Amino acid sequence: MSIEREVGRLEPGDAFGDWLADVLADRLREWCGEVRVYRLEPASHVVxxxxxxxxxxxVVGKFFGAPTGAKTCYNTDAAMEIEYDRLRRAVRWVRVARPLAMxxxxxxxxxxxxxxxxxxxDLLTAGGALYEPLTGVAHLLRRLHDSTRTSCNREREFxxxxxxxxxNGLPASWREQFNRLLGAWWHSPRIGSDVGCMIHGDAxxxxxxxxxxxxxIDxxxxxxxAHPVRDLGILAAEIKASPGSNPGAEDxxxxxxxxxSQSVEEFRRHTAALPFFMALGYLRIARLPWRAAERDWLLGEAEACLAAGPG
Structure with a gap:
C-alpha cells in the first residue's frame, strides 16, 4: 500500500528549495514561502x-541519484534525462504525471x-472494485500503443x-526447462515482429x-x-499475484x-500472447526479496504460463 509521511520542511535559503521556487515561479503566486516535504513509499528511488x-x-521529486532498490549502479543523469524525455513524449497522447524540470x-x-x-x-489492497479503473488503464495503454506504432524488436523481448x-538465479535443471519453453515460444508466431510500440514498461x-x-506515472x-501485450501481461500477473485479488483476478x-481490444479477433490474438508476458510478470515479482515467501509459487506460475502457450 502507498504511504505518504511528512519528513520536514525546506528552510529559507535551501539551495534545492530556491531552485524549485525559481522554476515554478509562475505557479506560486499565492505561495506563503513554506514548503512541506512528504516521503512517498514504496519506491525504487527516494521520492x-x-x-x-x-x-x-x-510537485513530486524523484531522485535517481538516491536509489532504494536492488539496482544501484547506473548513469543517474542519463536515467533522469531518459524518463523526462519519455514523459514529454507520452503526455502528447495520454495522461501522465507531467514533467516539469530536472x-x-x-x-x-x-x-x-x-x-x-x-x-x-491501493484499491487492490482495500478490496475495492477494479472494473472502472481497469477500463481506464486499458484505454490509456491502447492510446499510447496506437500513437507510437512501429515494429517489435523480437530479439530484445526474448x-x-x-x-x-x-x-532469479534458478537451479540449472529448472533454468533449462525455462529455456526449452522459451524456445517453443521463439518458434511460434504468437510473439511477432510486425506490431510494436512505445510501452509504459513498468505496468x-x-x-x-x-x-x-x-x-x-514512472x-x-x-x-x-516493444510488444504491446508486455504491458498487459505484466499488469495481469501483478493482479493475479496481489493478496486479496485472487477471487476476482481472472475476471x-x-x-x-x-x-x-477493439474486436473479437484482436481479443483472441492478445489472449494468445498473454501467457508469455504474464510469465515475465511473475518472474519480475519473484526476484524481489520482499516476495521471497511466494517465490516458489510465482516461479511455478511462470512455468505454467509458458507451458500453456504455443505448444
Missing amino acids: CRYEFTGAAFS NSRFHSVLITGYVSGPTIR AYFHAVLDQ TPGNYLFDGDICA FEGSRDH YIGHLLWHY
Whole structure:
C-alpha cells in the first residue's frame, strides 16, 4: 500500500528549495514561502512530494541519484534525462504525471506534477472494485500503443526475458526447462515482429493513479519497439499475484484485455500472447526479496504460463 509521511520542511535559503521556487515561479503566486516535504513509499528511488503552502500546489521529486532498490549502479543523469524525455513524449497522447524540470545538481532529480488519488495497488489492497479503473488503464495503454506504432524488436523481448530469468538465479535443471519453453515460444508466431510500440514498461498497479480518471506515472522502464501485450501481461500477473485479488483476478484480467481490444479477433490474438508476458510478470515479482515467501509459487506460475502457450 502507498504511504505518504511528512519528513520536514525546506528552510529559507535551501539551495534545492530556491531552485524549485525559481522554476515554478509562475505557479506560486499565492505561495506563503513554506514548503512541506512528504516521503512517498514504496519506491525504487527516494521520492518526495513538495507542498507549497498557500498555493494549493504540489510537485513530486524523484531522485535517481538516491536509489532504494536492488539496482544501484547506473548513469543517474542519463536515467533522469531518459524518463523526462519519455514523459514529454507520452503526455502528447495520454495522461501522465507531467514533467516539469530536472537537475543533475540535486541527486539527479526529476520534478513532475503531483496527482492525488489512490493507486490501483491501493484499491487492490482495500478490496475495492477494479472494473472502472481497469477500463481506464486499458484505454490509456491502447492510446499510447496506437500513437507510437512501429515494429517489435523480437530479439530484445526474448533477451529481456532471459535477463529477468538470470536475476532469479534458478537451479540449472529448472533454468533449462525455462529455456526449452522459451524456445517453443521463439518458434511460434504468437510473439511477432510486425506490431510494436512505445510501452509504459513498468505496468504495475502502483504506477496507475485513479481520481475518477487514470493517470500513469514512472516511465523509467518505457521502451520503443516493444510488444504491446508486455504491458498487459505484466499488469495481469501483478493482479493475479496481489493478496486479496485472487477471487476476482481472472475476471479483472479478462476485463482488461476486452477493453484494450477493439474486436473479437484482436481479443483472441492478445489472449494468445498473454501467457508469455504474464510469465515475465511473475518472474519480475519473484526476484524481489520482499516476495521471497511466494517465490516458489510465482516461479511455478511462470512455468505454467509458458507451458500453456504455443505448444
